[in-house]
Structures are given as C-alpha cells and as structure tokens.
Amino acid sequence: xxxxxxxxxxxxxxxxxxxxxxxxxxxxxxxxxxxxxxxxxxxxxxxxxxxxxxxxxxxxxxxxxxxxxxxxxxxxxxxxxxxxxxxxxxxxxxxxxxxxxxxx
Amino acid sequence: xxxxxxxxxxxxxxxxxxxxxxxxxxxxxxxxxxxxxxxxxxxxxxxxxxxxxxxxxxxxxxxxxxxxxxxxxxxxxxxxxxxxxxxxxxxxxxxxxxxxxxxxxxxxxxxxxxxxxxxxxxxxxxxxxxxxxxxxxxxxxxxxxxxxxxxxxxxxxxxxxxxxxxxxx
Numbered sequence: 001x002x003x004x005x006x007x008x009x010x011x012x013x014x015x016x017x018x019x020x021x022x023x024x025x026x027x028x029x030x031x032x033x034x035x036x037x038x039x040x041x042x043x044x045x046x047x048x049x050x051x052x053x054x055x056x057x058x059x060x061x062x063x064x065x066x067x068x069x070x071x072x073x074x075x076x077x078x079x080x081x082x083x084x085x086x087x088x089x090x091x092x093x094x095x096x097x098x099x100x101x102x103x104x
Numbered sequence: 105x106x107x108x109x110x111x112x113x114x115x116x117x118x119x120x121x122x123x124x125x126x127x128x129x130x131x132x133x134x135x136x137x138x139x140x141x142x143x144x145x146x147x148x149x150x151x152x153x154x155x156x157x158x159x160x161x162x163x164x165x166x167x168x169x170x171x172x173x174x175x176x177x178x179x180x181x182x183x184x185x186x187x188x189x190x191x192x193x194x195x196x197x198x199x200x201x202x203x204x205x206x207x208x209x210x211x212x213x214x215x216x217x218x219x220x221x222x223x224x225x226x227x228x229x230x231x232x233x234x235x236x237x238x239x240x241x242x243x244x245x246x247x248x249x250x251x252x253x254x255x256x257x258x259x260x261x262x263x264x265x266x267x268x269x270x271x272x273x
Contacts, residue, residue, distance in 0.1 A: 028130050044140055045130045046147025049123055053151065069129035 011041050013051035018060060018075055018083040025064040025074040028052065055079065107136065114148035116155045157207070163214020165194060167221075192258045199262025203270070208259030216252055219244075 016035045020026060026034065028048055036042050043051075052073065055061040060079030064072040075083070108131045112124060120127075134140055153161065169191045199208045223244045230240050 028126055029133060032130070044143030044147075045127065045134060046143040046145070046150075048130070049127050050147045050150050053119070053123065069125055071126050 011039070013041075013043055013047050014055055014060075015083070015086055016041060016043070017048070017051055017055060018079055018086075021061055021073060021075040022080065022083060025072040027070040027072045029070070031073075058082075108132065111136075111141065111144045111148075114145060115151050118155060119151045160211075160214070163211040163217075167214060167217060167219075169194065192254055195255045196258040196262035199259040199264075200266040201262075203263055203266045205260060205263055208263055209256065212252055212255035212259060216248055216255075219248055219251065223248075 016039055017031055019038075020031045020034045023034075028045075032043055032048060052061070056063070056073075058079075059076060060082055061073045061075050064074040108128065111131065112120065112128055115124070115127075131144070195208065195211060198211050199205075223240075226240045226244070232239050232241070236243075
C-alpha cells in the first residue's frame, strides 16, 4: 500500500523505484526516503519489496552487492528503456490534457 | 519470537532467502502502525500467491469452493448453477494465467478431491437411500464426471485463449 501524502497521479511503486534508481544505486531504505521527498509518496515496506521483487524478476533492476541489511540495487539498461517508454507515455498524456485545457 | 520476526515469517522461505535480511533491516526502522502491518501482510500474501504453483492455489480454491457449496448455494437450483459457474470461471482463469494444460489438469483433479468431502458427508447422512430414483453414489459419480469434464473444457479454453492472445501480439 502506497500511502499518498502530497502525491500527484504518479504513484506507481515500480515507476517510482525506477525513477529513484535512475540517479544511481540505492538500498531499500534510501529509495523510500528519496521517493517520499521527490514524489510525496510514502511506500510501505511490503509495497516496496513487492515492487522490487517484480522489477528484479522482470530484469529491470538488479542487486549491486551481496545479500545483506543494506543491499543496493541498480537499474539495468532494459529497465532504463522501460522507464523512458513509461515517462514518454505520461508526457504525451500530460501534453494532451494541457492542450485540451487550453481550448476548454 | 518478536512481532517483526513473525511478520517476516509470513513471507515464503524462498523469498526470505533472497530478500529477508534487507527487509528485516527496513522493518526495524519503521514503527509498526496498523497501516504498516497491513502493508507487510499484503506483501506476504502477494509473494505467497506468486511463488506457489498456480495449480495448487487453484486446486485448493476449487476444493474450498466445493466444500462451501452447501452453505451458500443450497437449496435453490439457481444458486447451485451460479456457484458452479463461478467455479468454472476460476478454472478458466487458471488456464489463462498459466497457459499450461498439465497445470489445468492437476487443478481440476485437486478440485475433485475437495468434492470427495461432500460425498462422504452425504453418505453419512443418507446412506444408500434412493434420492430422486438413484443412490447417492450414482449422483456423486455423475456430478464428479460432469465437473471434471467442465473443468477441463473451461481450463483448456482459458489456456487456448491466453495462447491466442500471445500469438496475436
């Protein structure tokens, strides 16, 4: 469950994690902190690790170290491609909505 | 065992081997509010659902479905039909999800095992007394055969549909 604080429409945990990792490898706690800061979404531990597990299984992120309390993850080239495609779709939607608003 | 450890143990063993240590680290930093506990339990359910063989889940769900039949669907015929139809959708969904015919077959067989409990209850209650002109053994065999056939048809239809959708991509 992603707890929304001042979140806008972008609350998909996987997208948020990919966006966070696009800035460099991070461990789970650092991701949570950064996501809360840039998106205003507080991801619960269950939601965070469900998304991390899926992202690893999809090959979009990978562990950047040995198993441990603070294992960092990094985004793969395939993950960056996926993130770019998703953000592009969001940009198109935003442009469309804004165009419509101007003519409304 | 403390509560955090208990929460962690709700996750499947294979998942804990991979992520358990870091997840425990995150849990240790959070105050366990009801929202966090629900979030963690939700994650555990999702991991159990994705890491368990789909046919085991579906077989268990079908068995439970069958055992619950007398409580929800009896005594109306429409109730029984609706209940049965929903069970068939369940097996169709399994076919679409796994795209594996052997998995559908296993789930259908597991579902039939659940039906055996009802049969035993009926035998204990009615013995060999005739019911609508036949013994309970006849009705059991007939229903089981129909159920199995319907499960296979729906399951395989789901499988075929999922494969067709993939081929169209």
